[in-house]
Amino acid sequence: MFRSFRFLQQQPLWLTSLFSFGFLLLVWQMVVTWGKYDRFILPGPLDVWRQFQLVVADGRLLTHSLYTISEIIPGLLIGFLIATPLGYLLAKSPLAERFISPYLIASQAIPVIAVAPLLTIWIRSTYWARVLVAVLVVFFPILVNIVAGLRSVPQEYYELFHSLRASQWQIFRKLEVPAALPVLLAGLKVGATLSVIGALVGEFVQPKSQGLGFLLITARYQFKTDLVFVVLLTLAAIALSMYGFIALLEKRLLRWRDQR
Amino acid sequence: MVTKKVVMDKTHFLIVRDVDYAFSDGKQILSHVTFSLPQGAFVALVGQSGVGKSTLLRIVSGLLRPFRGEVLLNGRSPHEADPSIGLVFQHDNLLPWRTAYGNVRLPLELRGENGLQAHERVQAMLKLVGLEGYADSYPAQLSGGMAQRVALARALVHQPSLLLLDEPFGALDALTRERMGRELLRIWQAHPVTVLMVTHSITEAVLLADEVLVMNGRPATITHRIPVPLTRPREENVEQTAVFQECVTAVRSAIQIS
Ligand SMILES: Nc1ncnc2c1ncn2[C@@H]1O[C@H](COP(=O)(O)OP(=O)(O)OP(=O)(O)O)[C@@H](O)[C@H]1O
Ligand SMILES: [Mg+2]
Numbered sequence: 001m002f003r004s005f006r007f008l009q010q011q012p013l014w015l016t017s018l019f020s021f022g023f024l025l026l027v028w029q030m031v032v033t034w035g036k037y038d039r040f041i042l043p044g045p046l047d048v049w050r051q052f053q054l055v056v057a058d059g060r061l062l063t064h065s066l067y068t069i070s071e072i073i074p075g076l077l078i079g080f081l082i083a084t085p086l087g088y089l090l091a092k093s094p095l096a097e098r099f100i101s102p103y104l105i106a107s108q109a110i111p112v113i114a115v116a117p118l119l120t121i122w123i124r125s126t127y128w129a130r131v132l133v134a135v136l137v138v139f140f141p142i143l144v145n146i147v148a149g150l151r152s153v154p155q156e157y158y159e160l161f162h163s164l165r166a167s168q169w170q171i172f173r174k175l176e177v178p179a180a181l182p183v184l185l186a187g188l189k190v191g192a193t194l195s196v197i198g199a200l201v202g203e204f205v206q207p208k209s210q211g212l213g214f215l216l217i218t219a220r221y222q223f224k225t226d227l228v229f230v231v232l233l234t235l236a237a238i239a240l241s242m243y244g245f246i247a248l249l250e251k252r253l254l255r256w257r258d259q260r
Numbered sequence: 261m262v263t264k265k266v267v268m269d270k271t272h273f274l275i276v277r278d279v280d281y282a283f284s285d286g287k288q289i290l291s292h293v294t295f296s297l298p299q300g301a302f303v304a305l306v307g308q309s310g311v312g313k314s315t316l317l318r319i320v321s322g323l324l325r326p327f328r329g330e331v332l333l334n335g336r337s338p339h340e341a342d343p344s345i346g347l348v349f350q351h352d353n354l355l356p357w358r359t360a361y362g363n364v365r366l367p368l369e370l371r372g373e374n375g376l377q378a379h380e381r382v383q384a385m386l387k388l389v390g391l392e393g394y395a396d397s398y399p400a401q402l403s404g405g406m407a408q409r410v411a412l413a414r415a416l417v418h419q420p421s422l423l424l425l426d427e428p429f430g431a432l433d434a435l436t437r438e439r440m441g442r443e444l445l446r447i448w449q450a451h452p453v454t455v456l457m458v459t460h461s462i463t464e465a466v467l468l469a470d471e472v473l474v475m476n477g478r479p480a481t482i483t484h485r486i487p488v489p490l491t492r493p494r495e496e497n498v499e500q501t502a503v504f505q506e507c508v509t510a511v512r513s514a515i516q517i518s
Contacts (some may be wrong), residue, residue: 156349
């Protein structure tokens, strides 16, 4: 038993991924076949596949996916651009931390889904209201990671730079950025998957005409459960690609970590 | 501020005069610390753990400001623009995201020195510490002794006039430590610089230094200055000589067991 596990461990990632995905499909199909579920309750992989081909052919999947992606990426970027300077301020200034962090922490007790309707009242543009929901979701984990990353820079490194009379800007560029980068990228990875959820929450609150969330709700009202599955799998694929992209970035930027 | 005569005095290259220091919690650590080092000297600083050796080194380097008293390096305060100090800590303190080469190059980069000349200086320093083949290795790939050599090369690359070492070999095993001591002497002879080195090892202090300063008390001060009358370069079996043993005994009895 263990020997066959070791055999699997030696295979490349894509092969094991393919294997586990195939296994998942098989189990799914078996559940559907033996459980004799109605197609509207639980469609099988083949039903979903047929539906997938249909929405790809008529272009609907691509249109709605692109629309949702166009909300996810600005959401992640804007969240990152706001969280970074704020995180730097919080890590550097005990006063700022005292004044701001209680609100930040309290704000995390309120689920985004509860705030989102407010945003749609305040913001006229459907698109920007959805982007803002994504921003709100990714903002906090990225912020927390930036603060943790900066706090983890050893005091002795600062002493080294001070003893060499480095300027604030040099300390930022040559010490704080590279030292905080690993934790920052870890935060960005979490943020990347969360941004997909954020955009979707935004679309649920504002289910107007466009986006995968809209497609999902429409499919549900029409009892097209197989289409619901297509949308879910597409969302998962988008989240996985975003994660993979940042993991790739991480591998390039943190090459020094692999040298052991 | 006391008006001071700027004297370029080779026998008083580093002057520490009447320095007091207390941390923000009010506990006084140093009281009336006074000593001076001639240019090019190699001086060891010993004392019990927690007595304030690292604190004194930080004051000399300008990282901490003394409460009272003054520090003059070549007639100038170490806070002034270009103190030209090299610093080595107990743990190598290398930046893990930079290669050995990149770490040694850092002081030059921070001074805006780039180009071929800087490159050649870094190469020469790596060669001096015997690591020319490891320029592209990351700190995680180096042994403790190698990493400490890189830290030494980094501390010397910008040609400082004062080298401050805080238990530089404290994290190494006994054998490596001994070798690194000899290595340090070789580098010091090739690369004249005034050295102030904190160490926990009395034999290491006597083996390397011209003079051993002993810190005692709470708050602490320099209570003894013990000269080491051994010739340089040190002989191979110097540790067995009577003079060496006498020095070791003198230093040991100077450190008060409280
Ligand atoms: N940041 C600080 N705040 C308050 N007290 C401190 C601080 N740093 C050090 N101390 C205290 O100052 C005293 C001297 O510390 P220092 O590190 O200079 O000792 P040391 O002689 O270098 O000891 P060791 O040989 O163990 O390294 C210690 O009692 C320590 O508790
Ligand atoms: Mg110390």
